[in-house]
Amino acid sequence: MKISEIMKQRMIFSFEVFPPKKDQPMDYLLDTLKHLYVFNPDFISCTYGAGGTNAGRNIEVCRAIKKSGRTVPVAHFTCIGNSMENIRKSLQIYLNMGIDHVLALRGDFPKGWKGTMGDFNYANELVAFIRKNFPEFCIAVAGNPEKHFQANSFEEDIAHLRVKQDSGADYIMTQLCHDVDQYEWWVEKIRKAGISLPIDVGIMPALSKDSIIRMTVSNGSSIPRELAEIIARYGDNPEDFKKAGKEYTIKQMYRFIDAGINGLHIYSLNRWKDVSDILNESGIMGFK
Numbered sequence: 250m251k252i253s254e255i256m257k258q259r260m261i262f263s264f265e266v267f268p269p270k271k272d273q274p275m276d277y278l279l280d281t282l283k284h285l286y287v288f289n290p291d292f293i294s295c296t297y298g299a300g301g302t303n304a305g306r307n308i309e310v311c312r313a314i315k316k317s318g319r320t321v322p323v324a325h326f327t328c329i330g331n332s333m334e335n336i337r338k339s340l341q342i343y344l345n346m347g348i349d350h351v352l353a354l355r356g357d358f359p360k361g362w363k364g365t366m367g368d369f370n371y372a373n374e375l376v377a378f379i380r381k382n383f384p385e386f387c388i389a390v391a392g393n394p395e396k397h398f399q400a401n402s403f404e405e406d407i408a409h410l411r412v413k414q415d416s417g418a419d420y421i422m423t424q425l426c427h428d429v430d431q432y433e434w435w436v437e438k439i440r441k442a443g444i445s446l447p448i449d450v451g452i453m454p455a456l457s458k459d460s461i462i463r464m465t466v467s468n469g470s471s472i473p474r475e476l477a478e479i480i481a482r483y484g485d486n487p488e489d490f491k492k493a494g495k496e497y498t499i500k501q502m503y504r505f506i507d508a509g510i511n512g513l514h515i516y517s518l519n520r521w522k523d524v525s526d527i528l529n530e531s532g533i534m535g536f537k
């Protein structure tokens with residue numbers, strides 16, 4: 250059954266991993282996957298490097314997940330530097346391997362780029378292309394509860410999200426957002442705008458001061474006071490920060506579940522030991 254179909258019946262649970270660098274072996278990632286399967290994820294998604302870097306590795310990781318038979322692989326895919334012909338070929342490769350779930354993204358521009366330098370400028374064009382040429386795919390798209398950082402207004406950004414729905418998207422995966430009140434506000438706004446897609450909420454574990462600050466602000470997301478206080482109190486002590494950050498992450502997972510989401514998606518950062526600690530402590534073993 251497609252992920253979007255499952256989301257109509259119950260809440261789903263999933264992880265994101267990223268591929269090893271080009272010249273690195275797959276062993277650590279394969280080990281990470283094994284440890285993540287224990288938590289019964291409905292899917293594991295794999296990121297796609299900016300500018301198509303490491304695209305081959307994305308396929309390799311998705312193939313390993315598929316081969317395991319333990320869960321569904323979801324391939325992130327971007328428009329950056331991608332011609333229509335290359336997109337057609339790549340999507341066919343996924344399908345030939347039995348991979349029929351994709352997260353269709355525009356992608357972030359690599360340094361110095363002003364556009365995608367590919368045949369599609371926005372994610373909605375990629376969604377429409379996939380829907381028309383490869384109807385087998387279940388298509389996820391990105392949503393930004395705090396507004397995409399390049400959009401001039403929420404209205405504009407939500408209108409663009411609506412176009413992705415109308416182009417054939419099946420569900421939304423959110424950008425990291427620590428602010429549950431803001432998330433609920435955004436959901437109300439998008440529902441009013443006629444967007445009815447189920448929403449899979451991304452949770453970024455707070456494991457180290459520098460990385461949580463960098464990843465949050467680089468997406469244009471905000472740091473709520475509660476997290477700011479943890480940064481201020483424990484920022485100089487990595488061990489104490491990690492302990493408080495894990496507790497904060499567990500609270501956040503339950504706050505989002507209480508807000509009535511359709512899916513919980515953990516950005517694992519490939520840090521399976523820390524993620525396992527968080528999940529074991531939280532008692533969440535998937536929702537199957």
Ligand code: FAD
Nearest residue numbers: 296297325354355356357371372391397400406409423424
């Ligand atoms: P779009 O939906 O195209 O939106 C981009 C901007 O353009 C927005 O400001 C939007 O309002 C505006 N816009 C959209 N459509 C139009 C239109 N038709 N006309 C005018 N303006 C428009 N990036 C990677 O490179 N690799 C990854 O693996 C990856 N994984 C991600 C996973 C998740 C869950 C999320 C949420 C994001 C991920 N990203 C990844 C980041 C993503 O590529 C960036 O956020 C990127 O800047 C925007 O992608 P998008 O698909 O939301 O773009």
